[in-house]
Amino acid sequence: MIKVLKFGGTSVGSASNMRRVAEIVKQESAKITVLSAMSGTTDALVRIVKLAAEGQTAQIEEQLTALTEKYSTCIGELLTPERAAEATALMNEKFDTIRGEAAAFRPYTSERRIIAQGELLTSAIFASYMAQTGAKVQLLHAPSFMCCDGDGKVDTRKLGELLGELTADPGTQFVTQGFICTNCRGEIDNLGRGGSDYSAALMGAAIGADEVQIWTDIDGMHNNDPRFVENTYPIRKMSFDEAAELAYFGAKILHPATIQPCKDRGIAVLLKNTMDPQAPGTRISNSEDDSKAFHAVAAKDGITVIRIYSTRMLMAYGFLRKVFEIFEQHKTPIDMITTSEVAVSLTIDNDAHLDAIVAELNELGKIEIETDNTIVCVVGHMEHTESGLGARVLESLKATPIKMISYGASHRSLAMLIATPYKKQALQSLNDHLFRSC
Ligand code: ADP
Numbered sequence: 001m002i003k004v005l006k007f008g009g010t011s012v013g014s015a016s017n018m019r020r021v022a023e024i025v026k027q028e029s030a031k032i033t034v035l036s037a038m039s040g041t042t043d044a045l046v047r048i049v050k051l052a053a054e055g056q057t058a059q060i061e062e063q064l065t066a067l068t069e070k071y072s073t074c075i076g077e078l079l080t081p082e083r084a085a086e087a088t089a090l091m092n093e094k095f096d097t098i099r100g101e102a103a104a105f106r107p108y109t110s111e112r113r114i115i116a117q118g119e120l121l122t123s124a125i126f127a128s129y130m131a132q133t134g135a136k137v138q139l140l141h142a143p144s145f146m147c148c149d150g151d152g153k154v155d156t157r158k159l160g161e162l163l164g165e166l167t168a169d170p171g172t173q174f175v176t177q178g179f180i181c182t183n184c185r186g187e188i189d190n191l192g193r194g195g196s197d198y199s200a201a202l203m204g205a206a207i208g209a210d211e212v213q214i215w216t217d218i219d220g221m222h223n224n225d226p227r228f229v230e231n232t233y234p235i236r237k238m239s240f241d242e243a244a245e246l247a248y249f250g251a252k253i254l255h256p257a258t259i260q261p262c263k264d265r266g267i268a269v270l271l272k273n274t275m276d277p278q279a280p281g282t283r284i285s286n287s288e289d290d291s292k293a294f295h296a297v298a299a300k301d302g303i304t305v306i307r308i309y310s311t312r313m314l315m316a317y318g319f320l321r322k323v324f325e326i327f328e329q330h331k332t333p334i335d336m337i338t339t340s341e342v343a344v345s346l347t348i349d350n351d352a353h354l355d356a357i358v359a360e361l362n363e364l365g366k367i368e369i370e371t372d373n374t375i376v377c378v379v380g381h382m383e384h385t386e387s388g389l390g391a392r393v394l395e396s397l398k399a400t401p402i403k404m405i406s407y408g409a410s411h412r413s414l415a416m417l418i419a420t421p422y423k424k425q426a427l428q429s430l431n432d433h434l435f436r437s438c
Pocket residue numbers: 007008009010011036194215216217218220221222223224225226227250251252253254
């Protein structure tokens with residue numbers, strides 16, 4: 001059985017956790033192990049980027065001192081003196097790269113190079129430890145095979161060819177970085193925050209893996225967001241579509257793009273807990289559990305709603321096409337949509353081109369914008385023929401003002417837009433009413 005295992009920041013966040021990870025990698029006979037940077041690293045590197053853009057050199061040194069301490073402790077606890085010296089030299093080299101990029105800061109290029117150093121350093125330390133334990137291991141440089149096109153999409157054909165060749169030796173275990181890639185200009189880049197899950201899925205699909213395992217700090221996908229809600233519980237079995245929906249609508253445990261490459265190839269995705277490897281976790285596959293109307297809830301913040309009022313819509317056709325074309329031109333995906341005879345409401349999670357979009361929408365009607373919203377999405381098996389399901393969800397949220405509702409596009413989800421300050425109460429209330437009684 002060919003397995004690709006991915007471990008997140010907490011899983012590789014200390015020497016003792018790295019030892020656990022090495023055990024799991026051995027137990028599972030992982031072919032490729034994909035790693036994030038040690039926990040807190042990417043956040044620190046993002047802070048460094050911000051400071052570099054402002055020319056705040058002294059504060060950059062403070063951040064680097066903290067990172068040096070974190071990595072030196074890990075290296076000292078994990079590696080033999082000879083290996084530790086090698087890893088320390090690599091760490092100093094990486095941090096000098098960061099200093100160099102910060103001193104001659106180029107907005108996009110330096111940012112991406114600085115942020116990549118976390119995964120590069122963490123994976124090198126871990127690979128050295130694996131070799132120290134006697135494993136036959138090889139460290140692969142992910143940007144040499146994760147290559148993106150002009151739209152920022154990984155070239156999966158090239159990935160298949162390159163990774164297939166690189167990992168041809170069946171007796172070797174491979175360790176590589178999640179998250180990082182090469183962009184269409186040949187520079188080091190990344191797949192966006194939390195993107196290591198997606199890296200693992202793409203690599204799994206590329207080598208025809210049987211299973212992609214995402215190891216993190218919780219026992220699988222819970223029925224609600226445990227950061228905001230009390231009394232959540234793990235879901236043991238879930239379909240690709242449900243998992244994709246939950247990840248897309250904010251279940252942080254999984255990067256939203258992770259499911260598609262695995263679904264396309266029928267590769268099962270397992271969500272497992274590094275801190276409790278015996279716990280069953282969640283298995284995501286083609287099989288569907290249709291026994292419950294409500295399976296889980298997720299929430300996605302940072303949503304902007306755009307309302308278009310126009311009497312030109314009345315009894316007309318072609319109006320929505322004009323609206324959609326504007327979003328398409330500005331490469332801005334629409335999340336939710338509701339319509340009435342004289343108005344359309346749309347939501348987007350990326351307002352980078354909002355001004356340009358609104359300028360064009362103004363030609364079509366009166367426009368209203370509201371920011372700071374959250375989409376709350378209930379996922380389950382809500383058959384169109386069944387009565388009372390919508391009523392149960394809305395009854396649970398009677399204390400929350402609801403701005404938009406999307407129901408019936410598929411039997412799988414019911415999504416609602418609320419103002420973000422109501423998120424916690426809405427999630428808890430849904431948990432108390434829809435799940436505790438199940
Ligand atoms: P990693 O660093 O391993 O990638 P993440 O922090 O990205 O880990 O994802 C794991 C976290 O996702 C959990 O600690 C949990 O707080 C959060 N989370 C949000 N929603 C869910 C959910 N529905 N089920 C499980 N975890 C969730």
